Amino acid sequence: QKEVEQDPGPLSVPEGAIVSLNCTYSNSAFQYFMWYRQYSRKGPELLMYTYSSGNKEDGRFTAQVDKSSKYISLFIRDSQPSDSATYLCAMSGSSASKIIFGSGTRLSIRP
Amino acid sequence: EAQVTQNPRYLITVTGKKLTVTCSQNMNHEYMSWYRQDPGLGLRQIYYSMNVEVTDKGDVPEGYKVSRKEKRNFPLILESPSPNQTSLYFCASKSRSSEQYFGPGTRLTVT
Numbered sequence: 001q002k003e004v005e006q007d008p009g010p011l012s013v014p015e016g017a018i019v020s021l022n023c024t025y026s027n028s029a030f031q032y033f034m035w036y037r038q039y040s041r042k043g044p045e046l047l048m049y050t051y052s053s054g055n056k057e058d059g060r061f062t063a064q065v066d067k068s069s070k071y072i073s074l075f076i077r078d079s080q081p082s083d084s085a086t087y088l089c090a091m092s093g094s095s096a097s098k099i100i101f102g103s104g105t106r107l108s109i110r111p
Numbered sequence: 112e113a114q115v116t117q118n119p120r121y122l123i124t125v126t127g128k129k130l131t132v133t134c135s136q137n138m139n140h141e142y143m144s145w146y147r148q149d150p151g152l153g154l155r156q157i158y159y160s161m162n163v164e165v166t167d168k169g170d171v172p173e174g175y176k177v178s179r180k181e182k183r184n185f186p187l188i189l190e191s192p193s194p195n196q197t198s199l200y201f202c203a204s205k206s207r208s209s210e211q212y213f214g215p216g217t218r219l220t221v222t
Binding site: 006008034041042043044045046049088090098099100101102103104 | 152159
C-alpha cells in the first residue's frame with residue numbers, strides 16, 4: 001500500500017463548477033499537508049500549505065485536513081479553464097526534507 | 112528573481128554514458144532535493160541534502176549519486192545510465208520555514 005493515495009483522474013468539469021480533489025494517507029506521523037499545481041511541461045508550484053487538522057482558505061481554493069480519517073481535500077470554487085492542470089497532494093512529518101507526494105489528479109475545466 | 116535552475120532541460124543519451132544534471136538555487140536554502148516523475152507514480156524523491164556536505168537517500172536512490180559541495184548547487188550524477196532511468200527529473204529547494212520551490216524539470220531519455 002502506498003503511503004499516499006490519490007485518484008489519477010482525469011477529471012473533467014464545466015467552467016464555474018466546484019471541484020473536489022482528495023487524498024488519503026496511511027502514516028499518522030504526517031503533520032504538514034500541501035497541494036501543488038503542475039501545468040504541462042512545468043515544475044509543481046505550491047498552492048496551499050496547512051499544518052495539522054482544519055481548513056484553510058485562499059481565494060477560490062480551500063484545503064481541508066481530517067487527521068482522524070487520514071483524508072485531505074482541495075476544493076476549487078468557480079473553476080476556470082486556467083485551473084486545468086495536474087494537482088498533487090503532498091505531506092511530511094517533522095522532517096522538513098522528507099516530503100511524500102501523491103501521484104497527481106489531472107483536472108480539465110471545459111469552457 | 113528567486114529561482115531554481117536546472118540544466119540541461121532535455122537530454123537524450125545512450126546506456127552507460129555518464130551524465131550530470133546540474134541544479135542551482137539563489138535563495139540560500141539549506142534543503143535541496145532531487146525527484147523523478149513517472150506516469151502513475153507521481154514524484155518520488157531520489158536524494159536530498161539538508162546542508163553542505165550532508166546528503167541522504169530518498170525513496171529511489173539506486174543508480175544515482177549526488178554531491179553538495181556548495182550551498183547553492185546540488186548536481187545529480189548518473190554514472191551508468193540505463194533505460195529505466197528515462198524520466199522527468201525535478202530539483203527543488205527550501206528553507207526550514209519556507210515552501211519548496213521546484214526547478215523547470217529535465218526530461219531525460221536513455222536509449
